[in-house]
Amino acid sequence: MSAAALQRLRLPLIAAPMLRVSGPALVTAACRAGVVGAFPTANARTVDELDQWLTQMRESLQDAEQPGPVCPNLIIRQPRLQDDLACLVRHRVEMVITSVGSPAAVVGPLHDVGCTVFADVASVGHAEKALRAGADGLVLLSAGAGGQTGWANGMAFARAVRQFFDGPLVMAGGISDGHALWAARALGCDLGYMGTKFIATEESMADARHKAMVVSSRLDDVMRTRAFTGLDASMLRPSIEAAGLDPDQLDETVTFDEARTRFGGGTSDDKPKRWRDIWSAGHSVSGVTGIHDVAGLVAATQAEYEAARRRTADLQ
Template identity: 60%
Template sequence: MPSDRLQRFRDRLALPLIAAPMFLVSGVELMVAACRNGVIGSFPTANCRGAEQLDEWLTEIEARLRRHEDQAGRRAAPLCPNLIVHRSNARLEQDLAVLLRHKPEIVITSVGSPAPVLKPLHDAGALVLADVASIRHAERAAEAGADGLILLTAGAGGQTGWLNPFAFVRAVRAFYDGIIVLAGGISDGRALRAAEVLGCDLAYMGTKFIATRESMADERHKQMLVESSADDILLTTAFTGLQTSMLRPSIAAAGLDPDNLPARGAINITADIDVAARDSRPKRWRDIWSGGHSTSGVTDVLAVEDLVAQTIAEYREAGGR
């Protein structure tokens, strides 16, 4: 059964789906397109250069969605900023202040406990979804009062989880009756319907939204996803110090050997490639790209409208409402 906390949004969603927040990928155009088409749009506040640009982004997105609602005669899906709550985020207070002024309906917290930001966000009327990668972290976020848990599972793109999604969802559902969002491996509407049967209220779709016309991703990144499969995804700690799913071809293109990377510890990209390649100064995320196991489901670069329509058809064929 869907969590009661989501009932207020049900008639605004074409699918029980969130366009995952992706660093250097999720921007204004992707958010507007996702929300217009009935998918919750999420983006990392870190994609903005600072609090001033974050305010500009939110103002523009909100205005464009209001115009769409006036023209279409129906409300768009919610917008959902993603806030890094780890103490290393020097912008946390400034970004939080911007969000509180704009009063988003949903906020995702990442890389730490949501506890420090829960009260102000709740007071502003936001549901707070906390992403977690272990049972213990799920328990702690639930105890803190998170409205929902985003379960980062094996197969998610970028910084990922390691638990099997079947085991993780069922273990968390045994003690938690709030919103559960599955993150990792959702490549089509059939997989989305399976997530619901498993006990989830929503799911992330990330990799397929990278390969959309509206995403901010480099066009080479989009094409690489089309040409790659799940076999081309490498799980490594070499670039961030955390388990991260990266595209092997992008690692090789940067002058590195995907099969001979350090076991742990962020690579100094410009120091670890040969001298002749240093002028190009490749950087992780900008030149070394992420992708999830659902890369096998990326067959073309689509407009968001077409991706959502295709996913709706698949979802309904699988028995979704």
């Protein structure tokens, strides 16, 4: 992310890319509010729809005074990767986040059009590999992040990576408000990820039941499991129970289809599906108290951020 793009931001915040949640309405609202608006390219059903989304978002932001960057998220381990990459290159996007795999296959073409590439990483080893592959910045996927999650303590993770990398860092996991965002900045991160609160926004594509569950849930309702994706993911226990599964009988060795067979009775299309029926949220879910519009959420977060900064000054 260029220095000029950072200067455009009202708040050093990324509205995190979330499957079945982040779409054009959420992204453009976030950008208009002065933060980075991110979305998984996989949320578009086809490459043609992705092309339409990018055109729509660019046109809808033309009258915005100082919009934040639109930031597609490329999931590396997906069949459509090369087609999605070609679409992003055609649109000359300014910022991309890669996840679930090395960014090596996409860095070159993105750099050729002046795009800054951030990579999701969940360990110091992942961080080192992503940098060797050419990533410009890192998203530190720490404990408590929603969706695919990390295991490391965010404070320790940030300080460990800062021992060998002085480029752009993003803290992902547990940022529930502006106070937590300021704490991430104090640790040496340039930006913070906020996902869970953006699920419960009017512009979110999330199922209305998902939004309501995020509002009613708290940190203790989030569990880490590999049962649904094969990777560590933070999932909402109430959604697992509502799907007829027993969260207490899931462990890291149980696949999603095995779980549905053992606890849900079969694997047909009418049975529960991950992301569609079984939903995610991060540890910051305790900070979600209602459904708001994106502009209001960003404004409230900025007020909290400034309050935290003043409190830090008072403690000196």
